[in-house]
Amino acid sequence: MPANKFNGYTDYGVGIGLRIPHYDHILSQKPTVDWFEIISENFLVDGGRPLDVLDQILAQYRVVQHGVALYFGSAEAPNRDHLRRVKKLIARTKTPWLSDHLCWGSVDGTYSHDLLPMPYTHAAARRTAEKIRQIRDFLEVPIAVENVSSYTEFHVSEMTEWEFLSAVVELADCGILLDVNNIYVSSKNQTFNPYDYLDQIPHHRVAQMHIAGHTKFEKYLLDTHDHAPPDPVWKLYAHAIRQCGVTATLLEWDDKIPTFDEVHNEALKAHEFIDQAREAKIPAPRETVRARAR
Numbered sequence: 001m002p003a004n005k006f007n008g009y010t011d012y013g014v015g016i017g018l019r020i021p022h023y024d025h026i027l028s029q030k031p032t033v034d035w036f037e038i039i040s041e042n043f044l045v046d047g048g049r050p051l052d053v054l055d056q057i058l059a060q061y062r063v064v065q066h067g068v069a070l071y072f073g074s075a076e077a078p079n080r081d082h083l084r085r086v087k088k089l090i091a092r093t094k095t096p097w098l099s100d101h102l103c104w105g106s107v108d109g110t111y112s113h114d115l116l117p118m119p120y121t122h123a124a125a126r127r128t129a130e131k132i133r134q135i136r137d138f139l140e141v142p143i144a145v146e147n148v149s150s151y152t153e154f155h156v157s158e159m160t161e162w163e164f165l166s167a168v169v170e171l172a173d174c175g176i177l178l179d180v181n182n183i184y185v186s187s188k189n190q191t192f193n194p195y196d197y198l199d200q201i202p203h204h205r206v207a208q209m210h211i212a213g214h215t216k217f218e219k220y221l222l223d224t225h226d227h228a229p230p231d232p233v234w235k236l237y238a239h240a241i242r243q244c245g246v247t248a249t250l251l252e253w254d255d256k257i258p259t260f261d262e263v264h265n266e267a268l269k270a271h272e273f274i275d276q277a278r279e280a281k282i283p284a285p286r287e288t289v290r291a292r293a294r
Contacts (some may be wrong), residue, residue, distance in 0.1 A: 003227055003266070007164050010039075010066075010277075012034060012035050012062065012248035013034030013035065013036055013248070013249075014034050014249050014250070014251070014267050014268060014271060014274075015033065015034050015035035015036055015062075015064070015248070015250045015251075015267070016033065016036065016037070016250065016251050016253070016264055016267045017037050017038075017039075017066075017250065017251070017252055017253065017254065018036040018037065018038045018057060018063070019253070019254070019257055021257050021258075021260075022260040022263070023053050024110070025260040026057065026251075026260065027053070027056055027057075029181060029260075030060060031260065031261075031264065032285075033061060033248075033264065034062070035061060035062040035063065035064060035248075036057060036062070036063050036064075037065075037066050037250050038054070038063055038064075038065055038066065038093070039066055039067070039068060040065045040066065040067040040068075040069075040086055040089055040098070041067065041068055041069050041088055042136050044082075044086065044089060046245045051092075054092070054093070055092075058092070058093060061238075063093045063095060063248075064095050064096065064097065064099070064208070064248075065086075065089065065090065065093055065095040065098050065099070066099045066100070066146075066177075067086065067098065067099065067100035067101075068100065068101065069082065069100075070082075070086075070100040070101075070135060071100075071101075071103065072100065072102060072103070072128050072131050072132050072135070072145060072168075072203070073102060073103050073116075073118045073124065073128050073131075074131075075127070075128075077131075077134075077148050078126070078131060078134055078135050078138070078274065080138075082203075082232070083135065083138050083139060086098070086139060086227040087139050087140075088139065089215035090139060090140075090141055095141065096141075096142070097141060097142040097143065097144050097175065097207055097208070098139060098141050098142070098143055098144070099143070099144040099145070099146055099207075099208060100143075100145065100146065100179040101117060101145070101146045101148050102118065102128070102145045102146060102147055102148060102165060102168060103116050103117060103148045114145075117150040117151075117152065117266055118164070119156050120157035120158060120159045120160065120161060120163070120164035121156060121157060121158045121159075122158060122159075124164075125164055125167040125168050125171060126171060128168050129167075129169075129171030129172035130171075130172075132145065132172040132174055133172055133173075133174075134167070136172075136174065142174070142175060142207070143167075143172070143174045144174065144175035144176055144177040144207040144208055144229070145169060145172075145174060145175070145176060145177065146176075146178075146179050146182075146210070147161065147163050147165055147176075147177075147178065147179055147182050147183060147186075148179070148182055149179075149181075149182040149185040149186050149189075149214075149221075149222075149223035150185075150186045150189060150190060151189050151220060151222075152223040153190060160192070160197075161186065161190075161192075162196070162197040162200050162201050163200070164203050165201060166200070166202055169202065169205050169235045170202065170205075172204070173198070174287050175193075175205050175206070175207035176201065176202075176205045176206045176207060177207065177208045177209070177210065178201070178206045178208070178209045178210070178240060178244065178247075179209070179210040179212070179251065179278075180209055180210065180211050180221065180233055180236050180237045181210065181211055181213070181214055181229060181233050181252075182210070182223060182235065183197050183198070183221045184214070184221075184232055184233050184236055185214050185221045185222070188220070188221045189220050189221060194236055195236070195239060198236070198240050198243050198244075199243065199289070202240075202241050203244040203245070204244075205277065206240075206244040206245075206247055207247070207248070208247060208248045208249070208250065209240060209241075209244075209247050209248070209249045209250070210249075210250055210251075210252055211229045211232060211233060211234070211237050211239065211249065211251055211252070211267075211270065212225045212229060212233070212252040212253070213225060213226060213227040213229050213233070213253070215227075215232075224255060225252045225254040225255055226253075226254070226255035226256040227253075227255055227256065228253075228266045229251070229266070234269070234273070237249075237270070237273060238276070240275040241273060241274065241277045242277055242280070245277075245279050246278060247276050250267075251263065251266055251267035253266075254293055
């Protein structure tokens with residue numbers, strides 16, 4: 001397969017996550033949506049309603065796959081059975097890239113079903129990048145890794161989170177799914193400046209962005225995706241696209257899900273910031289991510 005490439009300047013516009021409560025509305029009303037993001041693991045089945053709905057969506061819309069179980073940061077080798085199922089789904093969706101989280105979540109075949117933060121060490125960066133390359137070569141599709149929200153730190157860390165993310169994607173030669181809400185949540189929990197984070201990552205590697213809401217507790221923020229993004233997240237998003245360029249953007253809303261129209265209208269607010277960025281004539285990043293698919 002020839003090399004594939006992507007950068008922040010895609011024509012994908014603004015999308016939303018495909019969620020069960022909205023299936024009937026989407027299929028019956030056929031709303032105008034730039035694209036849908038699906039959670040890969042929800043469709044790794046041999047048949048039934050999930051694939052029937054997905055096929056109907058694919059007939060009308062562009063779809064991008066987002067995973068929650070590749071665990072790039074886990075120490076063990078990639079799960080080949082899982083990868084085969086993901087690759088079969090890729091053949092179905094024709095996703096232009098595949099994203100998953102920069103985290104770990106399994107030990108010796110036991111899965112936590114959680115997105116656990118990593119120690120930010122050079123050894124972990126090298127091992128994670130190697131695993132990303134292995135997965136990309138098997139799946140034959142460009143990869144983008146997402147920064148996760150964090151609630152604790154490892155004493156053995158040798159660098160900041162953004163330095164670790166930058167090291168991993170440069171070593172792996174892959175893209176970034178920049179979750180703006182996660183940066184904001186982590187910045188409050190770990191006490192760092194989220195704008196420093198955005199200023200110091202490799203901007204040309206940002207292939208997609210996530211925006212979402214979170215819940216504020218007395219001593220910490222929790223990444224809940226159960227309401228609209230608050231103003232600080234939108235402001236951070238505006239800074240992100242000024243730094244990285246206009247990028248495929250997705251609104252996540254995964255709990256206490258309101259009507260389709262409410263979710264979609266909230267997502268479309270991103271166009272206000274995109275239009276401002278385009279009016280400012282932000283130059284494209286100097287480099288283009290080249291994610292080799294062999």
